[in-house]
Amino acid sequence: MENIAPDKEKEKASLNFIENIIEEDIRNNKNDGKVYTRFPPEPNGYLHIGHAKSICLNFGLAEKYNGKCNLRFDDTNPVKEETEYVESIMEDVHWLGFQWEGEPRYTSDYFDQLYEWAEMLIQKGKAYVDDQPAAVIAAQRGTPTSPGIESPYRNRTPEENLQLFREMRDGKYKDGEKVLRAKIDMSSPNMHMRDPVMYRILHEAHHRTGDKWCIYPMYDFAHGQSDYIEGITHSICTLEFEVHRPLYDWFLDQIATGSYRPRQIEFARLNLSYTVMSKRKLLELVEKKIVKGWDDPRMPTISGLRRRGYTPESIRNFADRVGVAKRDNVIDVALLEHSVREDLNKRARRYMVVLDPLKVVITNYPEGKTEMLETVNNPEDPDDGTREVPFSRELYIEKADFMENPPRKFFRLAPGREVRLKSAFIIKCDEVIKDEQGNITELRCTYDPETRSGTGAQRKVKGTLHWVSALHALDVEVRLYDRLFNDPDPAGHKDKDFKEFLNPDSLKVLQDCKAEPALQAARPGDHYQFQRLGYFTVDPDTTPGHPVFNRTVPLRDAWARMTKKK
């Protein structure tokens, strides 16, 4: 009775600060105790791992609290937005494993309503049309440490404002000639309250509304209202919007009729070491052809990670582990890498592929003979069965698995030494063949027929190598990726451009790799572990006669760590 499972009690995981807020809101029956979130990207670029954190957060919270989550495209700026991006965003959210409530929403769907609210504010004397150019308005806004001054147009009558605003809408003015501003407080300590712009003139076709509008609402006059229209209860965004919150609330107070209010909550965006995360910088990498596209496997975009071989599960686990808080952070890429290894270790089949081949001839093995050896598909998953791999007289092993003068603790092949060939036999190196320049071109070995795998052979050797039968080998291309930047924080240097830290060796293409024949069946998106090397996935560049693999992440490598230390 005294020691009954105290552990079970502790199992309730601790909550992050947003969950604490939500649970308190539920306890207080705020907004009828409902939880409704949304993921609101602007369709002006591809989603990256930072968005993945936000997606997991918003959709995850909805799931956890039996709520709903919308996907909403925040498309208030037609000059930057495109349908291409809308599509990639939907694909990425789905791929991560989430389904939004109903149809995707668009802020542009609310343009009529927003316009009505704008007229309402004008009539209430809380908004006015300003004729001044942008530079003048900016100057009048003051600075963070000094108050602004009021526009000479600030006290136009509602009637005049209404007429001017309608003329703006009707296309009577050119871009920049007039704006609609909220009449709040030019001396507010919060810059965003100094009569913020609500509408600007933009004679620009919108990807959804076409030419219907030539005035478009600003973010601040659209976001909270969109939340309100959709019944969002918890509007989660990143820290830089913290100072916008009073304005978010101010606009809502102008338009809301009942007691329902969405609540904005800010959290710290994700930063990853050895990469950049801003859309602007990622765009630059794409436009300057430093990478091959948004889905280049070196990019931190969701599409890049997908092509690199990351799984949705691994990214969701990563997002969980990263946590949610308000302090600035830089997550070690090692955590992301750990998340894929963990996932793929359980699921990926093991295959043998030699990246940098060295020929081995088994001199005591009959010429022309082939035997099929059974091997386990995945030792972590006994249900995944076995397959056969062909063995013959001539094989390839990894160049790095042989050394003529091996250091201590080198468990691989060397003159006179023995190793086990995975799922096959123990072989011994008898002779090293070299060309005139002294390069090793071939190894002559003998095998011990008594040591065939699976026969209960008792002999043990320290090393086990992967190998491929030369006769049966499939030629494949393998792309090895490394971090895109050499610096942990490439964007964090005051007077240096982030591109100065590009890693020149971030991509290495190997053309003559030798794979076991079973890999013939590999299809784009399949995940494999190449025995002793790492996890690899099939690239969409694959064509029938030419398989292409991307290395997702290498295996942890104790030997590499040992040698690096020296």
Next chain:
RNA sequence: UGCCCCGUGGUGUAAUUGGCAACACGCCUGACUCUGGAUCAGGAAAGUCUAGGUUCGAGCCCUAGCGGGGCAGCCA
């Protein structure tokens, strides 16, 4: 020299809301292994930015500093 936010091992996140710092990654040992992977066992690593205060007791509360970040788009 205004306003807002933040400050816990190398990194990130916790600490039953005031009870004497935990989890994960990374790192180091060792065991095991037909992957130098995985797994298993163990270890080093913060005394919670600083200084005061309240309290029997403070990472949690108060005060003052210090440090980091954000805010002056007709971007989001």
